[in-house]
Structures are given as C-alpha cells and as structure tokens.
Amino acid sequence: MSAERGPRERATHCPYCALQCATVLSGAGNSVTVRPDPDFPVNQGGLCQKGWTAPAVLNTPDRLRTPLVRGADGELAPADWDTALDLVGGRLRALRARHGADSVAVFGSGGLTNEKAYTLGKFARLALGTSQIDYNGRFCMSAAAVAANAAFGLDRGLPFPVTDLAGADVVLLAGGNPAETMPPLMRHLEGADLVVVDPRRTRTAERAALHLQPAPGTDLALALGLLHLAMAEGLVDKAYVDERTAGFDAAWQQAVAWWPERVERITGVTVADQRTAVRMLGGASNAYVLTGRGAEQHSKGSDTVAAFINLALALGLPGRPGSGYGTLTGQGNGQGGREHGQKADQLPGYRMITDPEARAHVAGVWGVPAGELPGPGRGAYELLDSLGTADGPHALLVFGSNPAVSAPRAARVADRLASLDLLVVADFVPSETARLADVVLPVAQWAEEEGTMTNLEGRVLRRRQLLRPPPGVRTDLEVLHALAVRLGQPAGRFLTEPREVFGELRRASAGGRADYSGISYERLDAGQALHWPCPDDGADTHPGTPRLFLDRFAHPDGRARFTPVDHRPPAELPDDAFPLYATTGRLLAQYQSGAQTRRVAELVAAAPEPFVEMHPETALRFGLADGEFAVVRSQRGEVEARVRLSRDLRTDTVFLPFHFPGRGSANLITGDALDPRSGMPEFKVSSVSVAPRDERS
Numbered sequence: 001m002s003a004e005r006g007p008r009e010r011a012t013h014c015p016y017c018a019l020q021c022a023t024v025l026s027g028a029g030n031s032v033t034v035r036p037d038p039d040f041p042v043n044q045g046g047l048c049q050k051g052w053t054a055p056a057v058l059n060t061p062d063r064l065r066t067p068l069v070r071g072a073d074g075e076l077a078p079a080d081w082d083t084a085l086d087l088v089g090g091r092l093r094a095l096r097a098r099h100g101a102d103s104v105a106v107f108g109s110g111g112l113t114n115e116k117a118y119t120l121g122k123f124a125r126l127a128l129g130t131s132q133i134d135y136n137g138r139f140c141m142s143a144a145a146v147a148a149n150a151a152f153g154l155d156r157g158l159p160f161p162v163t164d165l166a167g168a169d170v171v172l173l174a175g176g177n178p179a180e181t182m183p184p185l186m187r188h189l190e191g192a193d194l195v196v197v198d199p200r201r202t203r204t205a206e207r208a209a210l211h212l213q214p215a216p217g218t219d220l221a222l223a224l225g226l227l228h229l230a231m232a233e234g235l236v237d238k239a240y241v242d243e244r245t246a247g248f249d250a251a252w253q254q255a256v257a258w259w260p261e262r263v264e265r266i267t268g269v270t271v272a273d274q275r276t277a278v279r280m281l282g283g284a285s286n287a288y289v290l291t292g293r294g295a296e297q298h299s300k301g302s303d304t305v306a307a308f309i310n311l312a313l314a315l316g317l318p319g320r321p322g323s324g325y326g327t328l329t330g331q332g333n334g335q336g337g338r339e340h341g342q343k344a345d346q347l348p349g350y351r352m353i354t355d356p357e358a359r360a361h362v363a364g365v366w367g368v369p370a371g372e373l374p375g376p377g378r379g380a381y382e383l384l385d386s387l388g389t390a391d392g393p394h395a396l397l398v399f400g401s402n403p404a405v406s407a408p409r410a411a412r413v414a415d416r417l418a419s420l421d422l423l424v425v426a427d428f429v430p431s432e433t434a435r436l437a438d439v440v441l442p443v444a445q446w447a448e449e450e451g452t453m454t455n456l457e458g459r460v461l462r463r464r465q466l467l468r469p470p471p472g473v474r475t476d477l478e479v480l481h482a483l484a485v486r487l488g489q490p491a492g493r494f495l496t497e498p499r500e501v502f503g504e505l506r507r508a509s510a511g512g513r514a515d516y517s518g519i520s521y522e523r524l525d526a527g528q529a530l531h532w533p534c535p536d537d538g539a540d541t542h543p544g545t546p547r548l549f550l551d552r553f554a555h556p557d558g559r560a561r562f563t564p565v566d567h568r569p570p571a572e573l574p575d576d577a578f579p580l581y582a583t584t585g586r587l588l589a590q591y592q593s594g595a596q597t598r599r600v601a602e603l604v605a606a607a608p609e610p611f612v613e614m615h616p617e618t619a620l621r622f623g624l625a626d627g628e629f630a631v632v633r634s635q636r637g638e639v640e641a642r643v644r645l646s647r648d649l650r651t652d653t654v655f656l657p658f659h660f661p662g663r664g665s666a667n668l669i670t671g672d673a674l675d676p677r678s679g680m681p682e683f684k685v686s687s688v689s690v691a692p693r694d695e696r697s
Contacts, residue, residue, distance in 0.1 A: 010466040011037060013453060014051040015111075015446035016591050017182045018157065018329035019043060020455035021051055025447055025466045030059050032447065032466065041163050042455065046184035049589055053600045057429075057445065058467070060599040064428055064442035065472045076440060081474070081482075088439050089486030091422050092128070095394050101129035101374065105383055105393035108135035108342035109400030110331030111592075113451030113463060114516075115501040116476045117333065118348055118508070119494065120399055121341025126366060126493070127484040131377035132393050134344040136401045138380030139408075141334050142678035143301030144291060144327035150302075151309045151561050152318065153554030154513055155338075155350070156532070157329035157456040159318070160547045167322050168192040169284035172277065174219060174308055175294020175684075176328045179203035180588040185328075193284075195277045197222065198294055199583060200613075200655055201648030210276055214267035216581040216653055217570035217685040219295045223307035224567060225263030226278050227255040230314050233275070235282030237316030244319065244559060251310045251562035258567070266567070268650070282315055286322035293330060294585070297684045299571045302677035306563040313560055319549030329456035331592070336454030339514040339532075340505060344377040348505060349512020358512070365508045367493070379679030381408060381672060388419030395422035399443075399476060404432040405593035406658070408681040410667035411637050426479055431595040432661045443476050444469040450498040452524070457546075458531040460516065462524045477501065510536060513554070518542040570685040571673030574652065578634060578687035580618070581653045584666045594659035610664030612641040612690065613655040619645055622690050629693040632656065634669035634686045640693060654690060658683075 008028055013020040022040030026033050032055040038045035067084035068076040079087075095103045106124040108117060117135075124133040141157070148155040165171065165188040174197040178185040186207070193209035196202070197219060205211040214222050230236050231252065241248050260271040281287050289312040295304050305327070312318055312325040329335050340348040351358030353376050363370040378386060384407055386392030396417070407413040417423055417436050425437040434440045448469045453461045469475065474482075477496045484494040495501045499521050510517035517536035524530065530544040552558030574580055589606035590597045597603045612632050614624070624630050626645040631638050632654065640663045641656060649655060656666040673682040 008466070010464040012447070012464045012466070013461050014047065014332075015054055016050050016332055018332060018334050018456040019162075019182045019184055020332060020453055020461050021047055021184055023047070023051065025055070028467065032058055041161070042457070043184040044187055046187060048183040049603065049606065050591055050597060053602050055447070056600045056602070057596050058447055060429060062430055062599070063470070064430060064440060065470050066442060068440040070438045076437075084439055084441060085482050085486060088422070088424050089483055092395060092487060095421060096128070099394055102132050102377070103394045104128050104130050105132035105387070105396045106130065107380070107383070107396060107398045107401055107403060108133065108337070110135060110137040110140060110334040110337040111400050112333060112337055112342070112476070113449070113453060113498070114333065114336040114340055114505060115451045115498045116399070117337045117342045118340040118505045119477055119480050119501055121348070122366060123480045123484055123494065125373055126368060127487045127489050129372070129374060131344070131374035132383060133342060133377055134380040134383050135337060135342045136380065136403065136406060137331060137334050137338050137343070138679055139297070139406065139681060139683070140293065140330045141327070141338060142379075143296040143298070143675055143680040144305050145338060146302040146678040147305035147309055147563070148327070150563055151306065151313070152549060154548065156458040156548060157335050158326035158458070159549055160324050160326065160457070161531075162188055162457050164322065165189055165288060166191060168286050168288050170195065170280045170287045172281055172287070172289045173197065173204065174223070174289070174291045175296065176290060176292025177202040177204045177294075177585065178328060179207060181330070181586045182328070183588070193280060195280060199581075199650055199653050210273065210280065212269045212273055212277060213650060214269050215650065216583050217298060218267040218567070220300055220304040220307050220565065221258060221263055221266045221567040222269055223304065223311055224255045224258035225260055225274055227251070227307070227311045227314055228258045229260060229274055229278040230282060230311065231255070233278060233282065235278060236314045240316030241314065244553070245313050245562060246557070246559045247562035247564070248314070250564040254564045254566045255310070287315065287317055288323060289317060289325045290328060292328045294684060296327070297680060297682065299673040299675050299682040300568055301675045301680040303565040306565050310562050310565075313562060318560060319553065321547070321550065333453045335456060335458060336452070336460070339454070340509065344379055344383070349509030349516070350514035351512045361511065362508050365504065381674060381679065381681050384413050384416055385672065387416040394420060396420055396424070398423070398425045398433055400427070402431040402433045402593040402595045404436060405661050405665055405667065408667055408670040408683060409636055409672045410665050426476060427595075428473070429595055429599060431593070441479055442473045443479060444473055449475055452502060454532070460519050460524065460530050460532060462521065506536070519544070571671060571682055572635070572685070572687045574687045578689050580688050580690060582632060582634070582656060582669060582686040582688040583653060583684045584656050584658045584670065587657045587659060590657065590659035592659070594661070597659070607657070607659070610639070610641040610657065610660040610666070611644040612639070613644045613646050613649060614690070615647060615649045615651045616645045617651050618654065619643060623692055624690065630690050631693050632669060632688050632690050634671070634688045636671060637668040639666060639668050640664060654688065
C-alpha cells in the first residue's frame with residue numbers, strides 16, 4: 001500500500017479499534033474525507049460507522065489548542081507552552097526531592113503509537129525514575145495476556161492472520177461481540193458456524209448457529225464443563241496432547257468434577273447445548289476458540305481464559321494450520337501498547353522488568369547502568385486507587401486515557417485524582433479527566449502524526465500524517481522531550497521524530513519476545529506485511545511471523561502448557577438488597593470512554609445517551625417501563641439511565657454501556673475486585689438493584 005494516493009492524500013489506518021482498518025485520507029483543514037482501502041486484507045474495503053466518521057473529530061469545536069493551567073481561582077485558563085512546561089517540571093522536581101521518585105506516576109494508553117508508548121515508558125523510568133507506570137490496557141488485555149504467556153510462552157492477540165478465520169468451519173467466541181465492536185471482522189466469519197458465549201443475545205449472537213447464555217461470572221464453569229465433555233465424548237486429540245503439550249492430567253483433574261448437569265445448574269446452559277457446542281468444535285476440520293472482554297474482565301479472568309485455552313489445546317487447535325486460539329484485542333494499539341514499556345512490569349520487546357538480562361539489554365540501549373532502572377510498580381487500578389494516599393503518588397501524568405470514566409469505581413477514582421498535588425493530562429479534547437487536571441497539554445491527533453501501530457494479529461502498520469497539528473498544538477513526543485529536559489535529562493536522549501524513535505525501539509526490542517528489530521519504516525512503506533517477531537537478519541529480508549507456533553510453542557521445551565484452574569463465584573452475587581447482575585459493554589456507535597465519539601454528531605444521533613437494558617419481565621418485576629428513567633444501584637454508587645426493554649437478556653441480568661460520563665457512567669457501579677494474576681478488574685459482574693428514578697431510596 002503506497003503512502004501517497006494523489007494530491008493531499010495519505011494511506012493510513014483508522015484511529016479506533018485493534019483491527020486498524022486501512023483507510024485513505026484526503027483533503028485539508030475542515031474538509032478531510034475518508035475512504036476504505038480495498039487492498040488491505042483485514043477490512044477488505046469495509047469500515048464501521050466510527051471509521052467513516054473519524055475525520056469529524058479532527059475539528060471538534062472544543063479541540064484543545066493551547067495549554068491550560070489551573071489558577072488561584074480554581075479555573076483552567078490558557079497559558080503559553082513555556083509557562084505550562086516550566087510549572088510542570090518545577091513541581092515534579094520538588095515532589096521527587098521531597099517524597100522520592102515514586103511520588104510521581106504515569107498513566108498511558110493502548111491508543112498511543114508504538115513510538116509514544118515506548119517513549120512514555122522510557123520517560124517514566126529515566127526522566128522520572130519512577131516504577132509507578134501503567135496503562136489502560138490493564139483494563140482490556142491483561143487477563144488474556146497472562147493466560148497466553150502461561151500457555152504458549154508468548155502473548156499475541158491472534159497468533160495467526162485475521163484472514164485465516166475465513167477458512168474456519170466452527171468458531172467458538174466467548175465474551176466477544178465483534179458485530180458491534182469491530183464489524184469488518186465479521187467478513188471473515190461468514191463461512192463459519194459460530195458458537196457464541198454471552199449473557200446477552202448480541203448482534204453477534206443473533207448470527208450464531210448456537211448461542212450459549214450463561215449467568216454472568218460463570219464462563220469458567222462452562223469452559224471446564226466443555227473440556228469435561230470433550231474428554232467424555234472421545235474428542236480430545238490425544239496424539240497432539242502427548243506430542244505438543246504438558247500438564248493435561250492436572251487440568252483434567254479439575255475438569256473431571258464439572259459434569260454437564262452440574263455446569264447447567266451453575267451456568268444455566270443446558271446439557272444439550274453443552275454437548276452440541278463440544279461436538280461442533282470437535283467435529284470440525286478447522287476450528288477456532290476466541291475470547292473477548294466478556295470472558296476476561298473478571299476477578300478470575302486469567303483463569304477463565306486459561307480454561308478456554310485448555311479446551312482448545314485438548315482439541316488440538318493451537319499451532320495447527322487452519323485452527324487455533326486467539327483473543328480479540330480491543331484498543332487500536334492494545335497489542336503494541338503492551339509490548340514496549342508502559343506496563344508496570346515490562347520493558348520494550350515484551351521483556352520482564354525483573355529479568356536481569358532484559359534490564360541490562362534495555363539499559364544498554366538507553367545508555368544508563370541497569371541499576372538505575374526501577375523495578376515493577378502497581379497495576380492500573382492499584383495505581384489509581386493509591387493516588388494521594390500516604391504511600392501513593394502525589395502527582396500523575398496521563399497520556400491518551402480518560403480514567404475518570406473508564407476505570408472501575410469511577411467516583412472513587414475521580415476523588416483520588418482530585419486529591420493529587422499535581423495532575424497533568426495530555427489530550428486533544430477536554431475529557432472528563434482533563435477537566436480535573438491542574439495542567440492540560442494539547443497534543444496532536446492521529447491524522448496529524450507519523451508512527452506505527454500493531455493490530456490484533458501482530459501486524460505492524462504505518463500511521464501517516466495528512467495534516468500538520470494546529471498552531472499551538474505539539475506532539476506527545478515533543479511534550480515528553482521538553483519535560484525530560486526540564487528534569488535534567490540530556491537533550492538527545494528523548495527523540496521527537498517518530499522514525500528515529502522507532503529505530504531505537506528496534507534496538508531495544510531486539511531479542512525480546514516481541515522482536516521488532518527487523519521491521520523498518522522503509523519496509524513498511526514498501527508495502528511489506530510484517531508480523532512480529534521479526535528479528536534483524538542483517539539484510540532486511542526476514543519475512544516476519546504471521547503464524548506462530550506451527551512448529552513449536554515459545555516455552556523452552558517447545559510444548560504448550562495446560563493450566564489447572566477451577567471455578568469460583570464472582571466477588572459479589574445478587575442478594576435481597578441487590579438482586580440482579582449488571583454487566584457492561586460497548587456499542588457500535590461509541591468507543592471506549594466516548595471522549596472522541598461523543599463529539600461526532602452522527603454517532604451521538606445513533607447512541608445519544610446512557611441506557612439500562614433489561615428483559616420485559618425484569619422491568620415488570622421492578623415497576624419499570626420502556627423509555628422511563630431508572631436508577632441502577634450497587635454498593636458503590638448509582639447510575640441514572642433510560643430503560644430499554646429487550647428479550648435478548650436473561651431475566652436476572654441488566655446491561656449498561658460504559659461510554660457515557662456523569663450520572664450515566666456505568667463505572668459508578670462497578671467494583672474493585674481484581675484478578676490476582678493480571679490485575680484485571682471485574683467490570684462484567686456487579687450486583688445491583690433497579691428502581692424508577694423517583695422512587696430511589
């Protein structure tokens with residue numbers, strides 16, 4: 001795909017989800033248009049509603065165009081760049097001198113380019129010297145990442161190209177709704193019989209050959225039961241298990257207790273449907289097991305994913321052409337964003353920060369002694385929850401995220417943000433988090449910058465610049481450079497040109513699990529399709545690795561690992577006071593916290609307000625009618641939302657989208673129970689009550 005398609009045109013990729021659909025941008029100023037690139041295999045000329053309207057965000061009326069500093073009157077007011085940066089640099093130096101390096105924290109994003117994510121991690125560990133850095137991908141991909149690393153020795157969302165799914169006979173999709181969240185993906189699933197696991201009858205479930213509708217928080221029990229049936233029905237691929245895996249017996253000892261009648265009692269999924277699902281998978285020539293946030297965003301999310309991986313391994317799917325296991329990465333750079341250093345426990349190249357060899361390698365690239373690198377810090381929610389406390393950070397720098405809306409227990413997180421001595425937010429719109437900040441720094445948008453992104457299949461892609469940033473707006477790389485210099489770093493240590501940053505990233509990732517050292521802007525601009533790992537072979541000829549594990553898995557012995565796991569209930573179950581399950585999720589016309597999409601008129605018209613979806617019998621039970629406002633309450637807070645009736649839900653469950661702020665923010669009711677292995681919060685299960693708005697107690 002060429003970089004230029006004519007006058008004032010650039011080939012680039014959509015700024016939203018991890019499909020990273022290829023687009024061509026045209027025009028300038030207020031008249032930028034977008035069209036899909038039909039040659040890109042991932043979207044094949046398709047775009048969703050968000051992709052078609054993406055240029056509208058470039059000139060949103062409330063676009064930030066000058067730094068803002070909170071004055072003595074408590075109001076944010078315009079300031080010049082030097083004033084804003086000098087203030088931030090001075091206050092950071094004072095806090096570090098008074099309270100130590102870990103008194104300053106950084107919160108990043110799965111939407112940042114690889115170059116920005118890499119530089120942000122480097123900035124935190126060198127310029128600030130802090131261990132306190134994490135990112136919003138902890139709320140998205142962490143459970144699947146932990147399970148995949150344990151099973152395969154490597155974590156890549158899809159260890160095969162998206163296009164391979166088109167050859168599937170059967171695909172089991174646990175907790176994903178791509179028909180709404182990434183519609184172009186459905187083009188690759190048209191030929192498969194879908195088995196969809198979801199408490200809601202989503203748009204994806206409507207297209208399924210079989211819909212399994214378990215109670216929220218019981219996916220792990222269902223996965224254990226499916227493995228039990230696979231064994232009982234003679235569908236386990238014993239030759240594959242013997243030759244390519246380890247640990248089956250321990251995993252089977254857990255699954256043996258999950259006979260189908262017990263699973264039906266816990267999950268609500270009938271024995272007949274369980275048997276049908278297993279027979280469909282086991283009888284298919286080509287089959288895939290895919291997980292999404294519905295299976296992963298639980299206090300046992302890593303174990304749940306592990307159980308579905310166990311099922312896939314027992315059936316002999318991973319590492320076999322035409323079959324496999326994968327997870328549907330959510331954010332635009334959710335894959336690359338977790339590989340290059342903005343996670344609390346990782347260094348570039350998906351190296352672990354506790355590994356002495358990894359520390360020595362990265363420190364060598366950065367030109368510092370390995371001992372200067374801090375150790376691991378807190379995960380995202382623990383970090384946010386510790387802000388302003390006695391042993392927590394006193395300052396936070398936020399790049400590309402809106403945790404005031406997207407984090408669980410959102411009211412508490414907002415209180416923690418407000419308690420800080422200094423909150424700095426780099427963004428292009430006044431998000432809900434930016435409105436709480438002491439300093440707001442306006443930064444460039446996706447069409448105004450160069451860089452790379454890594455999509456859900458591990459394909460590294462070029463983001464290309466069509467427009468210059470508006471006057472008064474800087475890039476994130478320029479902001480980090482300016483702050484690093486004010487913190488005493490050499491001017492040449494923090495680069496501002498994305499191509500140069502990527503060159504350094506290549507060296508830092510070399511030899512790591514996510515090895516980008518053989519990838520270059522030149523190869524990408526020449527149209528080469530490069531999936532990591534792509535080591536430097538000295539001749540720029542390594543083809544990359546579109547399909548992982550065909551010969552061996554990434555563990556030293558080449559075998560995949562079964563993980564013994566057992567079901568446990570969610571952190572809270574319905575009771576007399578809170579008799580319903582609440583679960584949260586996404587809508588087609590909105591994205592993440594909505595900071596971008598709520599500023600696009602067409603998307604607002606399609607999804608204008610928060611709602612609570614419930615079965616008509618549930619509404620009748622609690623005195624609610626379609627279109628009325630309800631109050632949804634949990635132990636942590638309450639949400640006001642319009643009632644939307646649907647027979648597609650279980651009668652014990654209500655659903656709320658999480659894209660909206662204020663009194664309609666779904667995360668006002670979500671809890672802080674965390675998966676002990678990954679730090680993933682339990683977004684998908686909260687015990688709630690519902691009542692008409694004028695009858696709340």
